[in-house]
Amino acid sequence: MGLFSRVRGVKAPHRKNTADRETVKMSVPETVILSMAQHIGPPCKPTVKVGDTVEVGQVVGDSDAFLSAPVHASVSGEVTAITTIVMPSGQPAEAVVIRSDGEQRVHESVVPPTVESYDDFVKAVRDSGLVGLGGAGFPTHVKLQPKNLEEVDTVIVNAAECEPYITADYRECMENSWNIVSGMQTVMEYLDTQRVIIAIEANKPDAIATLTDIAKTVSKPGREVLVHTLPARYPQGAEKVLIAEVTGRKVPPGKLPADVGCVVMNVTSVSVLAWYLKSGMPLVEKRLTIDGSAVKEPKNVLVPLGTPIKDVMAFCGGYKEEPRKILMGGPMMGIALRDDELPILKQNNAILAFAEEELLPAPSACIRCGRCASVCPMSLTPPVLATAYAKEDAKELEKRGIMVCMECGSCAYVCPANRPIVQTMRLAKDLVRKAQKKS
Amino acid sequence: MVEKNLTVRSSPHLHSGESTKMIMLDVLIALIPACIAAVWLFGWRAAALIVVCVASCMASEYLSRRVLRRPQTVGDLSAVVTGVLLALNLPSTLPLWQAALGGVVAIVVVKQMFGGLGCNFVNPALVGRIVLMMSFATEMNTFPSPWVDGVTSPTPLAPDAAGAYDLRVLLFGFHGGTIGETCAVVLLLGFAYLLWRRIITPTIPLVFVGTVFVLSWIVDGGVYEATYQILSGGLLLGAIFMATDYVTSPVTPLGKVIFAFGCGALTVLIRHGGALNEGVSFAIVVMNILVPLIEKATYRLPFGQKRGGKHA
Numbered sequence: 001m002g003l004f005s006r007v008r009g010v011k012a013p014h015r016k017n018t019a020d021r022e023t024v025k026m027s028v029p030e031t032v033i034l035s036m037a038q039h040i041g042p043p044c045k046p047t048v049k050v051g052d053t054v055e056v057g058q059v060v061g062d063s064d065a066f067l068s069a070p071v072h073a074s075v076s077g078e079v080t081a082i083t084t085i086v087m088p089s090g091q092p093a094e095a096v097v098i099r100s101d102g103e104q105r106v107h108e109s110v111v112p113p114t115v116e117s118y119d120d121f122v123k124a125v126r127d128s129g130l131v132g133l134g135g136a137g138f139p140t141h142v143k144l145q146p147k148n149l150e151e152v153d154t155v156i157v158n159a160a161e162c163e164p165y166i167t168a169d170y171r172e173c174m175e176n177s178w179n180i181v182s183g184m185q186t187v188m189e190y191l192d193t194q195r196v197i198i199a200i201e202a203n204k205p206d207a208i209a210t211l212t213d214i215a216k217t218v219s220k221p222g223r224e225v226l227v228h229t230l231p232a233r234y235p236q237g238a239e240k241v242l243i244a245e246v247t248g249r250k251v252p253p254g255k256l257p258a259d260v261g262c263v264v265m266n267v268t269s270v271s272v273l274a275w276y277l278k279s280g281m282p283l284v285e286k287r288l289t290i291d292g293s294a295v296k297e298p299k300n301v302l303v304p305l306g307t308p309i310k311d312v313m314a315f316c317g318g319y320k321e322e323p324r325k326i327l328m329g330g331p332m333m334g335i336a337l338r339d340d341e342l343p344i345l346k347q348n349n350a351i352l353a354f355a356e357e358e359l360l361p362a363p364s365a366c367i368r369c370g371r372c373a374s375v376c377p378m379s380l381t382p383p384v385l386a387t388a389y390a391k392e393d394a395k396e397l398e399k400r401g402i403m404v405c406m407e408c409g410s411c412a413y414v415c416p417a418n419r420p421i422v423q424t425m426r427l428a429k430d431l432v433r434k435a436q437k438k439s
Numbered sequence: 440m441v442e443k444n445l446t447v448r449s450s451p452h453l454h455s456g457e458s459t460k461m462i463m464l465d466v467l468i469a470l471i472p473a474c475i476a477a478v479w480l481f482g483w484r485a486a487a488l489i490v491v492c493v494a495s496c497m498a499s500e501y502l503s504r505r506v507l508r509r510p511q512t513v514g515d516l517s518a519v520v521t522g523v524l525l526a527l528n529l530p531s532t533l534p535l536w537q538a539a540l541g542g543v544v545a546i547v548v549v550k551q552m553f554g555g556l557g558c559n560f561v562n563p564a565l566v567g568r569i570v571l572m573m574s575f576a577t578e579m580n581t582f583p584s585p586w587v588d589g590v591t592s593p594t595p596l597a598p599d600a601a602g603a604y605d606l607r608v609l610l611f612g613f614h615g616g617t618i619g620e621t622c623a624v625v626l627l628l629g630f631a632y633l634l635w636r637r638i639i640t641p642t643i644p645l646v647f648v649g650t651v652f653v654l655s656w657i658v659d660g661g662v663y664e665a666t667y668q669i670l671s672g673g674l675l676l677g678a679i680f681m682a683t684d685y686v687t688s689p690v691t692p693l694g695k696v697i698f699a700f701g702c703g704a705l706t707v708l709i710r711h712g713g714a715l716n717e718g719v720s721f722a723i724v725v726m727n728i729l730v731p732l733i734e735k736a737t738y739r740l741p742f743g744q745k746r747g748g749k750h751a
């Protein structure tokens with residue numbers, strides 16, 4: 001339980017301005033736009049037609065693929081269109097548009113699932129529509145079905161929330177602590193592990209205290225619920241970093257957490273799962289941190305999935321000043337958006353709007369100071385990789401470990417020359433992938 | 440709805456606020472004690488040398504960038520650092536025009552012709568000094584005594600002076616040498632500042648000086664002799680301010696150790712075996728050239744990868 005980190009990183013500012021604000025439920029939006037591609041893997045197909053009446057919790061999109069999770073209606077109302085939208089990544093995706101009738105009638109399928117076995121359990125997780133947080137949106141039920149299930153001995157619940165500004169998971173810990181712990185116990189039971197560990201950064205003492213109290217009362221020998229305090233340092237929440245920090249095990253390049261006996265789940269996912277098992281209500285709303293210098297009333301909001309960002313912003317008092325940058329996610333890894341029309345996705349945890357660009361020095365030549373290398377949690381040496389990329393040397397890039405770069409941005413954060421390192425890393429990874437395909 | 444005015448760029452969207460200029464400024468601050476000591480020991484000539492070298496380096500930087508039509512970089516202060524370091528490596532009696540020439544060589548030939556800051560593979564100030572030594576051997580090898588006009592004194596490393604100085608004299612710099620290398624105390628002060636500001640890690644200076652100490656001890660056979668060696672000549676100036684130059688030293692932690700060891704071993708070799716009394720500059724420049732090789736050989740294993748294991 002060390003406050004000394006085993007993995008490198010940076011001391012990014014916390015700016016958790018919204019930490020003490022209780023979550024408010026957003027009013028029902030007029031329309032929601034439900035993307036069929038809210039997870040990694042083949043996108044869903046709409047299961048409703050234009051003109052259909054839908055109710056909250058009803059499946060509106062699904063897929064036969066293993067690597068997928070269904071999409072549910074977040075409002076009751078009428079399907080007015082099935083269109084194509086452009087996702088933040090720039091990829092087009094099909095989307096179901098529902099006009100809300102404001103009544104939020106609940107669909108008849110929303111009943112607590114019967115779960116008696118491991119198979120029932122993973123089916124329930126799939127039916128809940130859960131996907132992992134963070135950019136990719138890995139379907140949660142897939143995570144819970146590793147090939148080497150019997151070798152998994154530890155479940156880690158990720159409540160690190162190391163990105164600046166974001167407090168959505170923290171609010172979950174404060175407001176739904178019992179739910180979280182009961183979800184943890186369920187996962188532990190069905191995966192048949194001895195321990196489940198919730199990991200939180202040291203800058204959230206209230207959450208640590210609350211969860212530790214509950215964990216103590218429910219822990220049994222052989223089925224332990226533990227709380228692990230992480231150093232408040234970015235990027236403790238990155239999966240590989242988290243596992244190394246909590247268990248001392250290092251996931252080798254190209255391997256999965258299960259290969260070192262771990263399954264990692266996000267804390268909000270665990271809580272939503274517990275709620276689903278109790279009530280049958282799938283993932284239809286999400287807590288988001290709305291913050292940034294352009295937002296009038298920064299707060300945590302419980303938002304129906306598919307709500308356009310501009311409606312969420314309007315609910316937070318609108319823009320105080322004209323925004324110059326809108327981020328989906330935190331400032332370290334978030335995606336800068338082209339406009340505020342995009343709908344909220346399952347994997348979102350924050351929308352930040354800034355009036356002024358953070359003061360960034362203009363990029364200049366790399367002075368080989370080594371700061372980037374000394375903070376890289378993946379032990380990479382960016383200037384060496386940048387040189388290899390400039391030479392288009394895919395072999396060298398691969399040998400030097402480019403593929404383990406998780407684009408956390410620690411390197412670029414400290415770079416005095418403000419080199420666009422993360423961008424270079426992304427391009428270099430593409431180069432390697434293309435070279436791999438060719439051979 | 441807002442649109443058009445939004446900036447779309449790659450993450451991260453936060454920055455520590457550190458800049459190249461701030462780093463260079465810190466290096467300059469670390470050099471202030473050495474500059475003050477130089478003027479105190481060697482008088483106005485030392486001040487003139489510093490001013491001339493800085494001016495020559497800045498002008499060279501400015502003009503090269505203009506002629507090459509590249510973005511102006513004189514504001515990053517790296518040329519100022521080169522100028523100060525070059526000046527500190529010169530004897531106080533050197534004609535000023537020769538000093539200015541050294542600055543031109545350092546910036547134009549060594550730095551800008553290779554693409555500017557970050558692209559040069561040897562230390563500009565050191566090569567400037569070496570070129571001056573080869574061109575103006577007499578002037579560059581005349582070392583006046585501090586405070587006394589017209590009297591020269593052998594550097595502590597000159598064959599007839601070996602062991603002639605009291606260690607306290609060496610510590611405070613009351614002996615012959617270039618204007619910035621003689622006073623050990625102020626150089627150590629600068630070292631402390633650089634460490635405190637985390638501009639450099641202690642690896643290179645400690646291993647460099649440590650290697651010279653241990654090898655001199657073995658060769659000369661005593662702690663006194665070994666201490667004499669590390670306080671003499673340009674060792675501290677070189678180890679603290681020149682060998683730690685980011686651009687021309689390895690970025691890998693193990694690479695730094697090997698690089699510094701090489702610098703130390705070559706210094707002792709040249710001091711004892713070569714025709715020259717002092718070998719710090721040459722040692723560093725030789726090791727500068729080897730940096731790419733050292734870096735390749737000492738590349739860190741990426742997270743989770745086992746040595747000898749297949750990469751993903």
Ligand code: SF4
Pocket residue numbers: 365366367368369370371372373382383411414415416417418419421
């Ligand atoms: S931090 Fe920036 S300037 Fe320093 S070595 Fe890395 S890329 Fe180069």
Ligand code: SF4
Pocket residue numbers: 375376377378379380382404405406407408409410411412421422425
């Ligand atoms: S190289 Fe990749 S993993 Fe390392 S700090 Fe940069 S973005 Fe993070």
